[in-house]
Amino acid sequence: MKSLLAPGHRGCAGCCDAMAAKFTLMAAGEDCIVVSPTGCLEVMTTPYPESSWDVPFIHSLFENNAAVASGIEAALKAKGEMGNTKIIAMGGDGATLDIGMRSVSGAFERGHDFTFVCIDNEAYMNTGVQRSGATPFAASTTTSPSGTVSFGNIRPKKNMPAIMAAHGSPYVATTSIGYPKDMIRKVKTAVDVEGPTYVHAHSPCTTGWGFDTSKTVEVAKMAVETCLWPLYEMEDGEITKVKKVKNPKPVEDYLKMQRRFKHLFTKEGGDDFIKQIQALADKNIEKFGLQ
Amino acid sequence: MKRDFEKDKKDMVVVEGSYAVASAVKSCRPNVISAYPITPQTHIVEDLSQFMADGEIPNCEYIMVESEFSALSALVGSSAAGARSYSATTSQGLELMHEVLFNVSGMRLPVVMTVANRAVSAPINIWNDQQDSISQRDTGWIQLYAEDTQEVSDMTAQAFKIAEDPDVLLPVMTCMDGFILSHVYEPVVLLDDDLVAEYLPPFEPEFKLDPKNPKTFGAFADPNSYTEFRFLQQQAMNKALKTIEDAADEFYDLFGRYYGGLIDTYETDDADIILMAMGSIVGTIKDVVDKLRANGVKVGLLKVRSFRPFPVEAIKNVIKDAKVVVALDKNISIGLNEGALFTETKASLYNTKIDVPVIGFMIGHGGRDIPVETIENIIDEAKKVIDSGISVESQFTDLKEELL
Numbered sequence: 206m207k208s209l210l211a212p213g214h215r216g217c218a219g220c221c222d223a224m225a226a227k228f229t230l231m232a233a234g235e236d237c238i239v240v241s242p243t244g245c246l247e248v249m250t251t252p253y254p255e256s257s258w259d260v261p262f263i264h265s266l267f268e269n270n271a272a273v274a275s276g277i278e279a280a281l282k283a284k285g286e287m288g289n290t291k292i293i294a295m296g297g298d299g300a301t302l303d304i305g306m307r308s309v310s311g312a313f314e315r316g317h318d319f320t321f322v323c324i325d326n327e328a329y330m331n332t333g334v335q336r337s338g339a340t341p342f343a344a345s346t347t348t349s350p351s352g353t354v355s356f357g358n359i360r361p362k363k364n365m366p367a368i369m370a371a372h373g374s375p376y377v378a379t380t381s382i383g384y385p386k387d388m389i390r391k392v393k394t395a396v397d398v399e400g401p402t403y404v405h406a407h408s409p410c411t412t413g414w415g416f417d418t419s420k421t422v423e424v425a426k427m428a429v430e431t432c433l434w435p436l437y438e439m440e441d442g443e444i445t446k447v448k449k450v451k452n453p454k455p456v457e458d459y460l461k462m463q464r465r466f467k468h469l470f471t472k473e474g475g476d477d478f479i480k481q482i483q484a485l486a487d488k489n490i491e492k493f494g495l496q
Numbered sequence: 497m498k499r500d501f502e503k504d505k506k507d508m509v510v511v512e513g514s515y516a517v518a519s520a521v522k523s524c525r526p527n528v529i530s531a532y533p534i535t536p537q538t539h540i541v542e543d544l545s546q547f548m549a550d551g552e553i554p555n556c557e558y559i560m561v562e563s564e565f566s567a568l569s570a571l572v573g574s575s576a577a578g579a580r581s582y583s584a585t586t587s588q589g590l591e592l593m594h595e596v597l598f599n600v601s602g603m604r605l606p607v608v609m610t611v612a613n614r615a616v617s618a619p620i621n622i623w624n625d626q627q628d629s630i631s632q633r634d635t636g637w638i639q640l641y642a643e644d645t646q647e648v649s650d651m652t653a654q655a656f657k658i659a660e661d662p663d664v665l666l667p668v669m670t671c672m673d674g675f676i677l678s679h680v681y682e683p684v685v686l687l688d689d690d691l692v693a694e695y696l697p698p699f700e701p702e703f704k705l706d707p708k709n710p711k712t713f714g715a716f717a718d719p720n721s722y723t724e725f726r727f728l729q730q731q732a733m734n735k736a737l738k739t740i741e742d743a744a745d746e747f748y749d750l751f752g753r754y755y756g757g758l759i760d761t762y763e764t765d766d767a768d769i770i771l772m773a774m775g776s777i778v779g780t781i782k783d784v785v786d787k788l789r790a791n792g793v794k795v796g797l798l799k800v801r802s803f804r805p806f807p808v809e810a811i812k813n814v815i816k817d818a819k820v821v822v823a824l825d826k827n828i829s830i831g832l833n834e835g836a837l838f839t840e841t842k843a844s845l846y847n848t849k850i851d852v853p854v855i856g857f858m859i860g861h862g863g864r865d866i867p868v869e870t871i872e873n874i875i876d877e878a879k880k881v882i883d884s885g886i887s888v889e890s891q892f893t894d895l896k897e898e899l900l
Contacts, residue, residue: 236707241575248716256712261705263576264714265599269569272561276528278575279557283527283579290707308569311562398709421745 207259214257219418221248221425222297224382225324228406229295233320235260237291240274240356242300242453243267245331245443246324247437268304270294271312278317292319292395298339299329300371302363313372313401320395320402323365326410328481334413341433342485344465351468356478361416361485369403370442377439383425387436387448394438398443403491407434415464427459430485432471435493450495456483497762498754501514508683513645513672514539517610517685517825520652522547523687524608524696527579530559530570534589535622536674537730541584547798564589568596568607573759575605576713580656583607586674587614587628591677594632600667601636601729601778606654606659606699607667613775613826614674615862621630623863624674625826626775630803630836636729638668638736639804646684647755648672653692654743660699673776673826675863695750727786733805740802758807760799763789767796768819769878773812774800777824777859777866784871795875800837808844815841820881821854822874828858828890834890853881870894 209230216223222245230237238261241247247264250257253311265273274294287427294312296305300321305471309321329335336349342361345351349358370377376398378391388406395402409424416424428434429448433456436448457479460466469475469482490496501677511519518540521529528550557574561567565584571581585593588612600607604836611629615621629639631640638658642648655668672678679734703711717725741757748754763785764770771781778799788795798814798821815821825835832839838856845852857874860866870893880887 238577238705238707247714251712251715253717253721254525258712259710261710262712263573263705264716265569265572265603266595269566269596272566272569273573273576275559275561275566276530276570276575276579277577278573279528279530279559279570280574280577280579280581283555283574284577285555286578307562308566311566314562315559324893384612402687474710 209259210250211257211259213255215252216245217412217418219411219421220249221326221410221421222249222383224421225408226250226295226407227321228382228385228388229293229392230260230476232389233291233293233396236289237293238277239398240265240270240277240292240294242270242296243304243331244296244297244300248331258396259327267300269308270296270300270305270360272308274311274319275317278319293322293396294319295322295324297330298323298325299337300353302338302365303492310372312476313369320392320404322392323403324408325405326408326413328488330410330413337448339365340394343469343482346465347473351472356472356475366403366405366439370439372401373442374403375400375441376412378403378437379405379407379434381407381425381429381434381436382438383422383429391438413465416462420462424459424462427454427462430454430488431456431459432457432495433482434487435495437493444458444493447493453486453490453495456486497756498748499761500752503752504685507685509686510681511685511686512539513677513680515543516645516649516686517652518543518547518670519686520649521582521690522553523579523689523692524653526553526556526582526655528557528559528571528574528581529583530561530567530581531583531585532561532564532567532589534564534586536614536664536678537589537610538795539587539678540610540612564592565596566894568593568600571607572596572600572603572605575607576603576705578701580697580699581607581772582609582797583608584612586612587616590628590632591616594635597632597635597637597667602725604665604732605667606665608655608659609667609669610648610652611669611671612674612678613671621862624676625863625899626671627827629669629671630827633804633836636666638666638733638740638802639671639672640668640801641803642677643755643776643778645677645680645682646753649678649684649687650747650753651750653687653696653748657696657743658736658739661739662702664732664739666729666732666736671775673693676776680798691750695747712804736803737807756801759814760801762788762797762799764796764814766794768794768816768882769799769822769875770796770815771824771875772800772820772841773824774803774837775826777826780866780868781871784868784875788875793875795877803837806840811841811844812848812850814848815852818852821852823854823856824859824874824879825856826860828861838890853886855881855886857893860894864894
């Protein structure tokens with residue numbers, strides 16, 4: 206299959222964004238238009254006068270890619286040029302869960318025919334690893350650092366897939382860049398379903414999370430294998446498919462791979478936080494029927 | 497102003513200013529409209545919604561967005577995809593769009609937006625002044641100001657023509673005073689669809705988001721190239737000076753109505769005192785000029801239609817022989833105690849051989865009425881400048897001392 210994202214981008218070695226974008230384009234094919242907000246993906250792929258995109262691509266602002274996608278869809282419909290063209294808005298967790306939330310919500314409520322792919326690397330990586338609404342409990346970031354009285358981020362991740370399902374989206378799925386076939390299948394399903402569809406891709410960031418550049422896929426898989434990131438699909442708000450995890454691994458196996466959780470293993474009292482994180486995984490096992 | 501009122505009379509209808517604008521937009525055949533309602537722009541979007549509901553705007557999608565930020569953001573997408581794109585807003589809505597305004601102009605998207613000028617918070621105030629659009633003067637949008645409802649209606653077609661000119665490709669704001677023009681009912685000639693079709697060709701951009709010919713829009717520009725993008729925007733503004741004039745001339749040839757291009761003048765040829773203004777206040781000033789001219793006072797009016805690009809040469813040419821120039825501003829740059837028209841006119845004269853005193857009055861903020869007497873008082877102040885020079889460069893008018 207031809208790669209529609211040229212290899213000559215400026216992503217870090219082991220970059221999750223490059224994988225997410227590549228898999229998304231493999232699913233969507235050539236007849237698509239990509240919208241991307243401000244973030245690593247846009248910066249690393251469009252240094253003027255170069256571009257890594259072999260499909261039409263537009264970057265506007267940090268907070269409005271769903272609105273821009275709405276406009277593109279409206280334009281193609283109005284001019285009778287929609288055909289089979291897929292419109293994809295691809296943004297990081299900041300541009301999706303936080304600053305872009307209003308525009309995502311508006312676009313889904315209006316029911317535009319497009320697919321939103323969230324590349325969730327769990328912090329604002331483009332500005333240097335600050336916490337976002339997707340940062341997990343107890344992760345250390347530059348704005349939620351562990352310190353003498355802190356064990357990192359104090360709140361759990363915002364449940365964005367549930368929020369998007371609550372908007373009446375006909376198709377919502379979680380995936381991971383550690384499972385390319387899963388991601389490609391889900392993005393393909395999403396772009397083929399009419400209406401606003403949402404794919405939330407868990408995307409470990411070598412730079413922000415602190416692991417070796419060769420380990421991106423390994424870390425991604427471990428998030429799924431520990432049940433901290435369950436993979437499932439929702440149709441019209443109901444969970445219809447879940448990827449089972451036969452023998453869930455302890456969350457320590459995932460946490461100890463990453464610098465952002467290092468304090469849980471070195472500071473007194475860290476054990477308790479690891480237990481709380483294990484409880485989150487256990488809850489996922491129960492809630493999504495992962496076993 | 498050149499206009500054959502006798503000829504127009506047979507086609508005149510009495511409609512609200514907002515309706516005239518909405519009707520003009522319809523005649524311009526937009527493909528995408530995206531707007532969020534806000535007073536006093538609301539009637540424009542309501543009228544457009546009704547046109548859509550009645551199937552009167554073919555090949556058009558109306559996106560009912562959740563905010564002004566998304567209203568203009570959606571037009572980034574639609575315009576880049578090759579659709580003629582329109583919005584309308586005012587005041588807080590325009591302020592909310594601020595970031596997107598730069599984005600639209602920087603990407604050279606020829607969006608047209610009507611601004612029903614209104615004061616900005618705080619204190620909250622829904623009435624007219626021009627602080628909202630003036631605050632956006634550096635965002636790279638062409639800004640045109642209309643004197644009456646007929647002009648803002650006609651200006652809508654001119655705006656698309658200017659914006660979509662391949663030499664320009666800049667967004668255009670058509671500014672109408674909120675309530676004073678947006679809610680007034682007066683006789684206007686609605687744009688004729690066939691004539692507009694002749695005047696305004698279909699929007700066919702050279703570059704658009706097209707899977708058959710992939711292009712990247714909104715790229716990341718480092719210090720190596722960012723400056724050149726800004727330079728090219730400025731260059732496009734320079735070219736727009738002529739395009740705005742041409743659009744007005746061509747409109748006159750087809751429709752028989754003309755309100756000036758970059759500027760218009762009224763009794764300025766031999767004027768000692770020239771008042772400069774933008775928007776609906778121009779009508780009041782014309783009445784005062786008529787009254788004072790009848791009494792032998794050599795006073796004239798310079799109406800500024802285009803605030804961006806700022807028509808430096810055209811203005812200099814009109815005011816160079818006056819004895820005093822008075823700029824009236826429905827805005828203020830807080831901290832400088834000056835309105836924008838005053839500041840920029842003054843700046844236009846510096847480093848030239850034109851030595852005309854210029855004074856400024858900030859007027860009509862938050863919808864305060866501007867009666868004829870206020871204009872007459874201002875002209876009295878101007879006379880004093882001729883006699884004894886400038887005592888106060890720039891000041892508020894009609895301040896209520898008891899409230900301070």
